Structure formats: structure tokens, C-alpha cells
Amino acid sequence: xxxxxxSESPDIRQAFSNFPSGVAAICAxxxxxxxxLAASSFTVGVSLEPPLVSVAVQNSSTTWPFLKRAERIGVSxxxxxxxxxxxxxxxxxxxxxxEISYTxxxxxxxxxxxxxxxxxxxLFAEYPAGDHVVALLEVxxxxxxxxxxxxxxxxxxxxTLDLVRSN
Amino acid sequence: xxxxxxSESPDIRQAFSNFPSGVAAICAxxxxxxxxLAASSFTVGVSLEPPLVSVAVQNSSTTWPFLKRAERIGVSxxxxxxxxxxxxxxxxxxxxxxEISYTxxxxxxxxxxxxxxxxxxxLFAEYPAGDHVVALLEVxxxxxxxxxxxxxxxxxxxxTLDLVRSN
Numbered sequence: 001x002x003x004x005x006x007s008e009s010p011d012i013r014q015a016f017s018n019f020p021s022g023v024a025a026i027c028a029x030x031x032x033x034x035x036x037l038a039a040s041s042f043t044v045g046v047s048l049e050p051p052l053v054s055v056a057v058q059n060s061s062t063t064w065p066f067l068k069r070a071e072r073i074g075v076s077x078x079x080x081x082x083x084x085x086x087x088x089x090x091x092x093x094x095x096x097x098x099e100i101s102y103t104x105x106x107x108x109x110x111x112x113x114x115x116x117x118x119x120x121x122x123l124f125a126e127y128p129a130g131d132h133v134v135a136l137l138e139v140x141x142x143x144x145x146x147x148x149x150x151x152x153x154x155x156x157x158x159x160t161l162d163l164v165r166s167n
Numbered sequence: 168x169x170x171x172x173x174s175e176s177p178d179i180r181q182a183f184s185n186f187p188s189g190v191a192a193i194c195a196x197x198x199x200x201x202x203x204l205a206a207s208s209f210t211v212g213v214s215l216e217p218p219l220v221s222v223a224v225q226n227s228s229t230t231w232p233f234l235k236r237a238e239r240i241g242v243s244x245x246x247x248x249x250x251x252x253x254x255x256x257x258x259x260x261x262x263x264x265x266e267i268s269y270t271x272x273x274x275x276x277x278x279x280x281x282x283x284x285x286x287x288x289x290l291f292a293e294y295p296a297g298d299h300v301v302a303l304l305e306v307x308x309x310x311x312x313x314x315x316x317x318x319x320x321x322x323x324x325x326x327t328l329d330l331v332r333s334n
Contacts, residue, residue, distance in 0.1 A: 011309075012215060012218045012306065012309070013212075013215065014311070015211075015284065015286070015306075015309035015311050016211040016212045016218075016220075018244070018283060018284040018311050018313070018317070019189050019210075019211040019212075019244055019284055019317070020187070020188075020189045020317045020319055020328060021187075021188070021189065021210065021211075022186050022187045022188065040210075040212065041210045041211065041212040041213055041221075042210065043186075043188065043207075043208045043209065043210045043221070043223065044182075044183040044186040044188075044208065045180075045183045045186075045207065045208040045223065046208055046223040046296050046297070046299055046301060047223070047296050047297025047298050047299045048179055048180065048297070048298055049297060049298050050297050051179045051183075051297075052296055052297050052299075053183075054208075054210075054221065054223070054296070054301060056210065056212065056213040056214070056221070077185070077186055080331065083331065116185060117182065117185040117186055119182070125294075125295075125296070127292075127294045127301070128292075129213050129214050129219055129221070129292070129303055130213070130214025130215070130216060130217050130218075130219050131214050131215055131216050132213055132214045132219075134213060134221060134294070134301060134303070136296055136301070139179065139182075142178075142179070142182035144181070144182050144185050146185070146322075150185070150186070150187045150321070151331070152187055152319065152328060154317070154328055155313075157330060157331070158331045159328040159329055159330050159331055160328070160329045160330075160331055161187060161319060161321055161326040161327070161328065161329070162326055162327050162328070162329050163324060163326050163327075164247065164250065164318070164324070164325045164326055164327055
């Protein structure tokens with residue numbers, strides 16, 4: 001074992017990067033303007049009744065204060081080939097949507113075409129979590145695209161999925 | 168679009184299964200007995216200062232009341248080849264650890280050998296989340312095993328990672 005003592009190390013990011021995660025584009029039109037962020041600290045199945053997903057957002061986010069006001073928030077789980085969209089949404093560019101094509105619902109939830117799973121959500125609860133908040137989003141409808149394979153972020157690289165053959 | 172109206176459908180589990188996730192074995196020795204559960208509603212990077220991860224646990228879990236009392240809780244991100252361990256920990260078998268080899272720390276955190284990432288944690292906060300609770304765990308140390316590829320649970324199947332070649 002080569003245990004890394006977190007309290008003495010700046011490398012918690014490196015340790016965390018070894019956990020594989022899907023990438024969620026969390027986006028809505030707010031006051032007529034598209035707003036969005038890319039989150040890898042996202043998970044589904046937080047509750048089934050009501051259906052809830054969760055996302056951790058930095059306290060310093062300048063986008064979240066807009067998103068949390070939206071009537072509906074779209075969650076697009078990005079698919080293979082959407083690496084550029086992920087980088088764009090994770091950037092500090094004030095015009096993040098300049099090169100991203102999207103559609104939106106009447107409630108303002110943004111859909112990124114080509115995603116592997118899309119969820120139409122609203123804010124359910126928000127809890128403090130250190131330098132982030134954990135937001136619970138209630139899912140009102142879902143759109144599953146089985147032909148679009150989700151992209152995985154792991155060790156700071158984008159990866160795809162392969163079925164375990166021995167399973 | 169073939170939107171699934173969640174309020175009219177029992178298929179939220181099916182929609183959620185389309186989100187890819189790593190599998191966390193959350194285990195500790197409590198009162199001398201190993202206790203553990205497998206969680207796919209787990210995520211890292213919930214906070215960096217302090218370092219926090221989160222897991223959603225069913226309110227009906229009979230294991231969580233034990234784990235939450237542990238001084239330290241081990242989180243093993245399962246690697247390729249540990250599918251049986253995942254199934255065993257997810258089962259209702261009262262002797263889940265009968266066929267699982269493990270070691271534990273002085274604080275009681277359980278380590279599953281062969282995992283791709285291991286975190287030594289303690290309970291930081293617990294929040295209500297519908298039919299689950301969201302538990303935040305503070306990370307005290309980490310052990311990264313770069314040679315062990317994490318297993319991914321997606322569409323009810325175990326999968327492995329492939330690097331995106333075009334990236």
C-alpha cells in the first residue's frame with residue numbers, strides 16, 4: 001500500500017481523478033440566455049420516489065446562481081464525440097454556447113443533441129458540502145438514447161465503454 | 168425524442184441505468200463484524216477542502232445503521248474482475264463477507280484488495296433525499312492503484328474502459 005495522507009498532500013484531485021464518471025451537462029435558458037456547466041460529480045438514483053439525481057457545484061460557480069432560478073433544468077449525459085462540448089461548458093468562456101447546438105423545452109431546460117441520456121429536472125433541495133453545494137434535482141421526464149454511448153472521464157482522459165466479455 | 172414521463176412510468180430505474188458509474192464497496196468492521204454495501208450512486212470531488220465524497224443509501228438499508236457508527240469507513244472502488252464481489256455486497260446475504268477477502272485498518276475501515284482506488288473516510292454529514300439519505304464522507308487518506316482498471320456499471324451490465332483514440 002502506498003497510502004497518500006490527504007491532509008499533507010495537494011493530490012486529492014489526482015486521487016479523485018481515478019474514479020470513473022459520466023459527464024453531465026447541466027443547462028437551462030435563464031432570462032432568455034443559455035447557461036450551463038459540465039459536472040463529473042454527478043450521480044443518478046439518489047432516490048426513486050421521488051426520482052432524484054445529485055450534482056456537486058463549487059460555491060464559487062458564477063453559473064449556478066442562474067441555473068438554480070430556472071423553472072426546469074436540463075441534464076444531458078454527454079456521449080462519445082461530445083468531448084469538445086464538455087470542455088466548452090467547463091471553460092470560463094462567457095459565451096459558452098457560441099459553438100454548442102442545443103434545443104430547449106418550454107420550461108427552459110436545455111437539451112444537447114447527441115447525448116446518451118437526458119433528464120428534465122427542477123431543483124429539489126440544496127445542501128452545504130464544504131467548498132461545494134450538493135444540489136438534488138427532481139426528475140420529471142427522461143429521454144434514453146441507447147445508441148449513444150456515454151463518455152467517461154477517468155484519469156483526466158475521455159474514455160468509452162467496452163462490455164466485460166467474461167461476465 | 169421519445170420522452171418518458173416519469174410520473175406515469177415505473178421505468179425510472181431503466182432511465183437511471185443508462186448513466187455509467189463506478190462501483191463503490193463501502194465497508195467497515197463494526198463491533199468486530201465486517202459490514203458493507205455496494206453503491207453505484209456514489210461520487211467523488213463533492214468538495215476539495217475538506218475532501219468529501221458522497222453516497223446515496225436507501226432509508227431501508229439494514230447495513231447503513233452499522234456503517235454510520237464506524238470510526239472509519241473504507242471506500243473501495245471495485246476493479247475489473249471484482250464483479251462477484253459487487254454482487255455479493257449488493258445481496259441480502261447476512262454473511263456477505265463469507266467469500267470476500269479483505270483487510271482492515273486500526274480505525275475499522277475495510278480494504279478490498281484488487282480495487283482501483285481506496286479511500287479512508289469518516290461520516291461528515293447526512294441529508295434526507297426522498298427514499299434515500301445522501302451521506303457525505305470526509306476522506307482522510309487515499310490509495311491509488313493505477314494498474315487496476317475500474318469496473319463500470321451501465322445498462323445493468325459490467326463494462327470496462329477504453330481510451331478515446333481520437334482525443
